[in-house]
Amino acid sequence: MKPASFHYYRARSLQEALDLLSGAAANGKLLAGGQSLIPLMNLRLARPEALIDLNSIPGLSYIRSEGNKIAIGALTRHREMEFSELLAKELPLLAEAIPQIGHPAIRNRGTLGGSLAHADPAAELPCVLTALDARMVAAGPDGERVIRAEDFFTGFYATALADHEILKEVRIPLDRHPAGWSFVEFARRHGDFALAEASVLLFADGAGDRCTSARVVIGGSVEKPVRVQDVEKLIQDEISIRTQASSLAHVLRRVEQLTETEIRSSIAGRENPDYLCHLTGVLARRALESAMERWRKA
Numbered sequence: 306m307k308p309a310s311f312h313y314y315r316a317r318s319l320q321e322a323l324d325l326l327s328g329a330a331a332n333g334k335l336l337a338g339g340q341s342l343i344p345l346m347n348l349r350l351a352r353p354e355a356l357i358d359l360n361s362i363p364g365l366s367y368i369r370s371e372g373n374k375i376a377i378g379a380l381t382r383h384r385e386m387e388f389s390e391l392l393a394k395e396l397p398l399l400a401e402a403i404p405q406i407g408h409p410a411i412r413n414r415g416t417l418g419g420s421l422a423h424a425d426p427a428a429e430l431p432c433v434l435t436a437l438d439a440r441m442v443a444a445g446p447d448g449e450r451v452i453r454a455e456d457f458f459t460g461f462y463a464t465a466l467a468d469h470e471i472l473k474e475v476r477i478p479l480d481r482h483p484a485g486w487s488f489v490e491f492a493r494r495h496g497d498f499a500l501a502e503a504s505v506l507l508f509a510d511g512a513g514d515r516c517t518s519a520r521v522v523i524g525g526s527v528e529k530p531v532r533v534q535d536v537e538k539l540i541q542d543e544i545s546i547r548t549q550a551s552s553l554a555h556v557l558r559r560v561e562q563l564t565e566t567e568i569r570s571s572i573a574g575r576e577n578p579d580y581l582c583h584l585t586g587v588l589a590r591r592a593l594e595s596a597m598e599r600w601r602k603a
């Protein structure tokens with residue numbers, strides 16, 4: 306199918322895009338990689354009156370280290386992040402998730418900003434960036450504001466971005482380096498959107514043998530990324546590098562059960578809720594196992 310007719314604007318600067326968004330193209334949509342928007346338009350599930358193409362705006366695609374954070378421009382393609390040595394070194398959790406986004410052709414065009422603004426519950430980046438406590442920089446007619454990832458995703462395909470705002474940059478703090486990390490997902494076929502996913506970050510004390518805190522975030526099976534804080538507390542209370550295999554097996558079982566309990570209400574309304582709950586619990590356990598393995602090898 307072909308999309309319904311629309312006006313096309315090629316913005317040459319962020320300001321021009323913002324002006325279009327609150328003026329001539331007020332009922333329009335921003336076009337980044339087009340990997341989600343164009344299929345929706347072709348299926349006529351989206352019928353924007355206008356498209357504001359962001360691709361000719363200079364300076365929106367970059368990955369750079371800025372002291373105690375990494376800043377990534379909204380127009381940065383998934384592929385650039387996939388092959389970034391800086392991300393592999395500083396943000397291995399993010400680096401682990403990116404190759405699991407669709408297929409190479411999708412990653413060649415799809416952008417960080419497009420994926421986050423689209424807020425597909427099954428996308429990898431919302432889950433991982435919530436675990437990493439990322440900050441989204443939104444530019445609007447009245448200037449910029451910074452939104453924490455936990456507040457950015459507000460529901461099913463919904464974000465805190467206002468109608469006339471553009472996601473400009475994502476900032477990821479580097480103040481604590483994780484001792485262990487893991488992102489795992491389950492999709493029916495390679496390259497499909499995930500049915501469920503789990504991100505785990507473990508932080509250790511100075512000696513590196515006790516877990517002082519953890520961040521565990523679930524995606525895919527829930528309508529927006531969910532931090533499972535009872536699970537985080539359990540890990541913090543029970544896990545150290547010296548935890549014996551039998552005690553660890555017990556903690557892993559409890560992680561699986563607690564995850565199921567914590568997300569059950571968020572899954573209500575989905576098809577096969579029992580299956581999704583169980584799958585999510587299993588993924589949380591596997592992610593913790595893999596994060597522990599990395600911590601031991603470090």
Ligand SMILES: Cc1cc2nc3c(=O)[nH]c(=O)nc-3n(C[C@H](O)[C@H](O)[C@H](O)COP(=O)(O)OP(=O)(O)OC[C@H]3O[C@@H](n4cnc5c(N)ncnc54)[C@H](O)[C@@H]3O)c2cc1C
Binds near residue numbers: 334335341342419471
């Ligand atoms: C076959 C297929 C498989 C895929 N598999 C996966 C997968 O497994 N995991 C996954 O995460 N994704 C997957 N995707 C989606 C892909 O990652 C897209 O790149 C992503 O969802 C959207 O990014 P985009 O740059 O293409 O955005 P676009 O499609 O251009 O835009 C998406 C939405 O975001 C808005 N938008 C874009 N940029 C901005 C901005 N800077 N500020 C505010 N709003 C903005 C647009 O107006 C639009 O509403 C798949 C896509 C396809 C076609």
